[in-house]
Amino acid sequence: ATVSVLNWACLCGAGEAGTMNPVTSTKEVWDRHLEALCSKDVEAMMQAYDESSVLRVVNQAYGAPGQCMQGLAAIRQGLASFIDLLVDIGTFSVQMEEVEDKAVGGRGLVFASWVCPSSGFKDATETILVGGNHKILRHNIVVWREGLGFGAERTSI
Numbered sequence: 001a002t003v004s005v006l007n008w009a010c011l012c013g014a015g016e017a018g019t020m021n022p023v024t025s026t027k028e029v030w031d032r033h034l035e036a037l038c039s040k041d042v043e044a045m046m047q048a049y050d051e052s053s054v055l056r057v058v059n060q061a062y063g064a065p066g067q068c069m070q071g072l073a074a075i076r077q078g079l080a081s082f083i084d085l086l087v088d089i090g091t092f093s094v095q096m097e098e099v100e101d102k103a104v105g106g107r108g109l110v111f112a113s114w115v116c117p118s119s120g121f122k123d124a125t126e127t128i129l130v131g132g133n134h135k136i137l138r139h140n141i142v143v144w145r146e147g148l149g150f151g152a153e154r155t156s157i
Contacts, residue, residue: 023048023134026101026108030128038092040083042076048136049075055139057082060123061146085145088118107131120145 023029029048036044049055055075058066069078086092095113103109108130115121123144129137 025134026110026130027099029108029130029134029136030097030099030110030112033128034094037083037086038089040086040089042080042083045079045083046072046076048134049139050133050135053136053139055079055136055141057141058143060142060144066142082141086116086119086121089116091118092116104129107137108134122146 023032033045033048036042049072051071053070053072053075055069055078056066057069057078067078069075093115095115097110097112100109108128110126110128110130113123113125115123121143125140125142127138127140129139131137
């Protein structure tokens with residue numbers, strides 16, 4: 001299994017996610033996820049999911065249980081709400097990423113952390129389990145974000 005650990009700043013807005021060719025590796029799934037996140041393109045992000053996909057988002061700042069979404073409609077809505085919180089992506093920076101093509105029972109695994117202080121994200125960690133069809137099976141996002149629209153007044157996004 002190939003593991004890459006990188007420290008780099010994401011150049012948000014440098015490209016357009018849009019419709020892309022099919023992916024062939026876990027690294028491509030992650031790269032396209034980042035590109036779509038930085039472009040705030042929910043539809044491009046959705047290309048990595050299918051009806052069996054599960055997305056969990058938790059905000060550690062308030063100890064809330066977070067939200068678990070399954071299926072395309074629920075995940076689309078959850079990602080749209082999440083991306084809306086990235087009001088200023090100017091300071092978005094990936095702090096660390098580990099990508100393995102055959103980590104868990106032949107499935108791909110991504111473990112990454114990022115920050116975006118200009119949007120109130122002091123810390124974020126993502127864990128993505130990718131199936132043999134290069135679709136996301138499970139995606140966990142754990143963030144630390146205080147401020148309006150996400151936190152104490154709500155237990156989920």
